[in-house]
Amino acid sequence: MTEITPAQPHPAVLELAKAKAALAAGLTIAQGARLQGVTDEELTADATAFAAELNAGTPTAPATLVGGSQGPDVGNATGVAAGASLYRDRYGIVDGERPARTSRSPLTENTYTMNGRW
Template sequence: MEGEPGTGGGGGGGVTPPAVNEHGYPDGKPVADMDAVHQVAYWKHHARKHEQRANAAPDTAELERLRAAETELATRKAADLTDAERLQAEKDAAETARLTAERERDEARAEALRITVAAAKGLTPSQAKRLQGSTKEELEADADELVKDFGPSTLGTPPPLSGGNRGGDVGGSKSTATGADLYRERHGKK
């Protein structure tokens, strides 16, 4: 008996054992500070609590039955709607679809206008994304500012060839006869 928790044991100290709840562990005490007996009681209580919650959940057959009942209820509610209510719901859905289509159309037009202005002003694609404005005039003014601030784009012009002329003076035709004629002309042979 001696040395067991709650028996008082020998020696003073005046330390009273913690009051335990009906589940066998002290309330308000961190698990790390509990002794082994109380920790076991704590974890058993919580395991039982979660097991009861899991067992109380509906099984697959019950879920299927609930889904079928929900579908039937939705069907009955739709059938109970008057013609006026049904027409109003269809009208609301059509209005929402129209507004969405108009918004997408306007966004596409604005993007096309932005791309057109950017191409006309020689802007790079990353500069074109930064154009601000809702009208062609506003976009052109913003594009002019970008060109002024960053200079014109050099995307359209190829970089100069290094190493000089690489046969660019041969002429229009690329045949071996043209090359032979050029050789004779340069070296004086006939």
């Protein structure tokens, strides 16, 4: 087991210092684990240099993956009320009541007869 010298901080303290320096420079905690140095000044300098290499100082907006006003059927309307109105229009809901069903489930209709020898 290695002994901790006064010049070398405790591993938990060093890990916390790396995390603080990384977050201050705009890096993630995982990226901060790669920082080199023992003192706060060394870690901050390394984090700043690492962030400059990764261009982490100017984060880009994340790409929208789902939701939002996308697609031709949405139009310019936004918000919950616009979505509810579109739903009512699509499914024919008037005054909160759905239209009567026009067809039944094919699984519930008995369209055959048994021609067996009973």
